[in-house]
Amino acid sequence: VARTAGLGAAARERLTLGLPRGRPDQRPGRPALIRTAVVTALVLFALFALPQLLSLYYIDTMTQVAVYSMVALGLGLLVGQVGLISLGQAAVLAIGAWSAARLLFATGTPYPVVLLEAGLITMVLGTVIGLPALRLRGLYLALITLMLAGAITVVLATTNFPNGGHGFLGYNGSSVHIPPIRRPSIASGDPAYFRYSVIVATAMFLLVLVHIRGRPGRAWAAIRQSEPAALAAGINTTLYKLWAFALASFITGVAGGVLAGAVHYLYSIDFQTQDSITLLAVVLMGGAYSLWGAIVAALLYQLLPALLNSWGVSADWLTILFGLGVLQVLTTAPAGLADQVPRDLARLGRFLARRARRPAPAEDGTP
Amino acid sequence: MPSWPDFQPFIVSGLALGGVYALSGVGLVVLYRATGVLYLAFGAVGAMGALITWSLVRAGTPGWLAWLVCAGFGGAVTLAYGLVFGPALARRDPLVKAVATLGLTLVLFGLMDLLWTSSGGESRSISLPTDGHGFTIGQVQVNWTQVIALAAGVVIAGGCGAFLRYSKLGTAMRAMANDRDITATLGVPVRRVEAAAWLGCGILAGVAGLLLADLVALDATTLTFLVISSLAAALIARLRSLAVTFAAAIAVGLIHDLLTPIQSLSNYRDMTPFVLAAVALLVVSRRRVIAMSREET
Numbered sequence: 001v002a003r004t005a006g007l008g009a010a011a012r013e014r015l016t017l018g019l020p021r022g023r024p025d026q027r028p029g030r031p032a033l034i035r036t037a038v039v040t041a042l043v044l045f046a047l048f049a050l051p052q053l054l055s056l057y058y059i060d061t062m063t064q065v066a067v068y069s070m071v072a073l074g075l076g077l078l079v080g081q082v083g084l085i086s087l088g089q090a091a092v093l094a095i096g097a098w099s100a101a102r103l104l105f106a107t108g109t110p111y112p113v114v115l116l117e118a119g120l121i122t123m124v125l126g127t128v129i130g131l132p133a134l135r136l137r138g139l140y141l142a143l144i145t146l147m148l149a150g151a152i153t154v155v156l157a158t159t160n161f162p163n164g165g166h167g168f169l170g171y172n173g174s175s176v177h178i179p180p181i182r183r184p185s186i187a188s189g190d191p192a193y194f195r196y197s198v199i200v201a202t203a204m205f206l207l208v209l210v211h212i213r214g215r216p217g218r219a220w221a222a223i224r225q226s227e228p229a230a231l232a233a234g235i236n237t238t239l240y241k242l243w244a245f246a247l248a249s250f251i252t253g254v255a256g257g258v259l260a261g262a263v264h265y266l267y268s269i270d271f272q273t274q275d276s277i278t279l280l281a282v283v284l285m286g287g288a289y290s291l292w293g294a295i296v297a298a299l300l301y302q303l304l305p306a307l308l309n310s311w312g313v314s315a316d317w318l319t320i321l322f323g324l325g326v327l328q329v330l331t332t333a334p335a336g337l338a339d340q341v342p343r344d345l346a347r348l349g350r351f352l353a354r355r356a357r358r359p360a361p362a363e364d365g366t367p
Numbered sequence: 368m369p370s371w372p373d374f375q376p377f378i379v380s381g382l383a384l385g386g387v388y389a390l391s392g393v394g395l396v397v398l399y400r401a402t403g404v405l406y407l408a409f410g411a412v413g414a415m416g417a418l419i420t421w422s423l424v425r426a427g428t429p430g431w432l433a434w435l436v437c438a439g440f441g442g443a444v445t446l447a448y449g450l451v452f453g454p455a456l457a458r459r460d461p462l463v464k465a466v467a468t469l470g471l472t473l474v475l476f477g478l479m480d481l482l483w484t485s486s487g488g489e490s491r492s493i494s495l496p497t498d499g500h501g502f503t504i505g506q507v508q509v510n511w512t513q514v515i516a517l518a519a520g521v522v523i524a525g526g527c528g529a530f531l532r533y534s535k536l537g538t539a540m541r542a543m544a545n546d547r548d549i550t551a552t553l554g555v556p557v558r559r560v561e562a563a564a565w566l567g568c569g570i571l572a573g574v575a576g577l578l579l580a581d582l583v584a585l586d587a588t589t590l591t592f593l594v595i596s597s598l599a600a601a602l603i604a605r606l607r608s609l610a611v612t613f614a615a616a617i618a619v620g621l622i623h624d625l626l627t628p629i630q631s632l633s634n635y636r637d638m639t640p641f642v643l644a645a646v647a648l649l650v651v652s653r654r655r656v657i658a659m660s661r662e663e664t
Contacts, residue, residue: 085462132649139405139462143602144648150595151641158634273592274476277469284466316481323473330467331455 046198051191059190061306063262066197069298070204070255072283073291074248077208079280080288081217082244083224085142088149090275092249094156096122096256097266101181102162102170104260111184115200115257122253123246130245134238137227149276153268161266180264197258204251205291212291216243278322285325287338296338369628375507377624380582383513385620386520387578391597392604392612393524394571397531399606400544401564402453405465406445410594411475412569413576414587416440418483420577421491421585430496438573444475445569446562453561457547472591479587491585493577516578523571524613531609536563596623599644619643 051059071093078084086092100118103109109117133144162170163178172178187196211217219240222230231237260266282301287293300322305315333340391409399405416437423433448471456464483491497511531537539560542550551557575597579590600619604611619640626636 085466136648138460139465140602140648142462142465143405143598144645146595147599147602147641147645147648150592151638151645154635154638154641272588273595274588277473280466281470281473314481316477319477319480320474321477323470323475323477326470326473327452327467330459330463330470331452 043198043202047195051194056190057310058306059194060262061303063190063194063197064259064302065295065298066194066201067255067259067262067298068279068301069295070201070251070258071279072286072294072297072301073201073204073208074251074255075279075283076286076288076291076294076297077248077251078244079283080290080293081212081220081224082241084241084244085145085280086248086276087142087146087280088152088276089252089279090271090273091149091152091156092122092126092252093256093259094152094268094271095125096253097260097271098156098161098256099253100257100260101266104181105162105170105179111187111261115254118257118260119250119253122256123250126249126253127242127246130242130249134241134245146273146276150273153271153273156268156271160268163265178265181260181266183261193262197262200254200258204254205294208247208251209291211247216240220244278319281322281326284329285322285337287340290338293338369630372506373628374625375505377627378621379504379507379509379513381621381624382617383516383582383620384624385617386517387575387582388597388600388620389520389613389616390523390571390578391575391594392600392616393520393527393609394568394575395598395601396604396606396609396612397527397540398564398568399601401540402449402543402561403457403461403464403547404449404453404468405461405598405606406568406572407465407468407598408445408448408471408475409568409572409575409597410591411472411479411587412441412444412572413574413579413594414590415444415475415479415576416573417493417576417580417585417590418479418491418587421493421580422483424493434495434577437577438570441571441573441576442566442569444471445572446566449562449565453565454558476587476591483587493580493585495577495581498581512578512581516582519574519578520613520616524609528609536560540564596620596640599640602644603647615643615647 046062050062054062071089074092075086075089078086096118099121100114103114103117104111107114129148133141133148136144159169160171163172183193184196187193212220219230219235219237222233222235223237223240227237279297279301282297283293285300286295286297305318308315308318391413395406395409419440420433420437423436424430428436448468452467456467495512497515499510501508501510501513503509531541539550539555540563542553542555543557543560547557575594576590579593583589583593596619597616600612600616603615622643623636623639626632626639
């Protein structure tokens with residue numbers, strides 16, 4: 001009995017840390033309007049101002065940030081919304097990148113179609129792998145994703161990524177002049193490709209937002225709190241867990257497609273089991289319960305190494321930092337930086353406001 | 368298709384590898400049963416211990432001291448982690464506890480890359496004095512390190528089984544595996560028993576790292592993730608039975624090495640532990656159980 005009560009408290013704690021979802025009033029209130037305005041302004045800033053402000057080095061970095069924000073979005077969806085932990089997202093990303101590269105070399109279809117196809121292929125593979133794995137829960141599910149990712153990494157090291165060769169694998173080991181993976185004709189330059197990737201990422205975030213606000217989001221929240229309770233409430237837990245897996249794989253596959261065009265050349269050495277672990281680390285640090293967390297995670301994962309690199313600091317310090325970050329997040333701040341920083345800032349703001357007008361009563365608690 | 372003599376040397380090396388996997392797998396299972404923590408940093412700890420040993424030997428430290436340092440380092444790091452984060456995470460889900468040890472893995476990994484940079488192209492290796500001596504069975508050379516590796520696996524698996532069954536501390540560990548709260552109520556010093564499990568597992572990590580560095584390669588990434596293989600053995604045993612862990616570890620080591628001479632499969636032999644563990648997990652979990660119990664199925 002005590003156990004159930006403890007579980008309930010933990011679930012309540014997690015629920016309050018999550019996104020405000022399923023509100024009774026559907027009319028957008030003022031905070032919602034402000035939030036939409038801020039997000040729109042940020043997207044417009046990224047689209048039009050950032051490419052003007054940054055050097056080519058940082059534009060490339062920000063393209064990677066856009067790509068990995070999608071990967072973090074997919075993983076954050078699994079971890080934060082459904083409560084499943086995947087230790088194999090780097091392998092899923094590799095599948096997406098592989099499919100996109102193969103399609104881009106084999107066909108002349110427009111880039112958005114290729115992205116969609118890569119996403120769908122990854123989704124099908126992710127679902128096929130996920131279906132048997134969903135019998136497992138918790139620790140064992142996380143470990144089986146680690147095992148499958150390890151197996152995929154071994155296969156990739158042997159097959160390599162397509163580089164314009166013939167046959168199903170499309171790998172030409174002896175070729176000297178390897179053609180680069182093409183980009184969309186409207187976005188062949190680096191700034192244009194950055195804008196392109198931001199637009200794709202925005203679309204993916206909207207896709208997830210629609211899911212979270214709707215029926216799947218509520219089902220996922222129920223599953224995350226207690227699977228037996230969700231089952232008892234008549235939720236088809238297998239369907240919704242599989243749905244989450246499919247959606248996360250789709251997004252990661254699309255991210256792989258964008259990545260293929262961004263880097264022009266893909267190497268299997270860039271998709272290691274260690275990367276999956278680091279990805280989970282940054283997603284936990286960024287905050288898995290909020291969509292902002294995905295962006296924070298991508299900034300941690302791609303922008304910080306670029307900054308350290310330009311300052312001449314070894315990126316190994318970052319690995320250490322991520323490790324400490326995971327320990328800190330798991331022991332003290334389950335909702336990550338995306339939750340912790342605004343909350344601490346708000347607390348600081350309230351503290352300062354109270355200092356400024358001490359005689360007046362506090363106003364923030366009134367409805 | 369290669370003939371029988373081609374396979375013979377790989378039986379020996381496979382058994383040796385399996386022995387080390389068994390030793391690590393048993394360490395993982397015992398720690399998991401006693402504390403509920405799946406120690407995913409096992410490989411990283413062993414790798415760092417082996418690298419420290421390499422540096423010490425190069426600086427002129429006598430071999431036996433450097434090996435002791437390796438085992439001691441594993442024990443010290445693991446015990447420190449257990450003392451700091453064990454109580455803090457004691458009431459959390461097994462998944463959270465396991466992911467937290469990935470944090471330690473990343474810290475150690477970063478430290479290893481920082482302190483023993485691989486950019487120099489300098490290849491490191493550890494050789495134990497037992498490498499040079501051995502005997503032959505038929506036409507196959509066997510060196511004493513391989514014998515020690517297999518023997519260590521057998522002794523540790525058997526020893527741990529006996530320890531858990533007959534000693535007082537082992538009984539306490541088994542009790543804690545069943546129910547931590549009731550065990551504490553019965554007056555067992557829970558923290559101290561857990562500390563003993565952490566220390567033992569850490570020492571095994573150091574020993575496994577040293578042996579693997581000698582048998583396979585001294586490289587941070589390889590060693591860190593080679594222990595995923597012993598994890599596979601532990602998973603096949605559902606993190607429960609020491610005997611199954613031992614058998615599975617030997618099987619993983621043998622199959623991995625026996626695939627080497629088969630040309631079409633040779634490149635894929637590193638998949639062995641992953642595939643075996645995945646299949647085992649899926650077969651064992653055929654029946655879907657919904658339970659609210661503390662123990663995750």
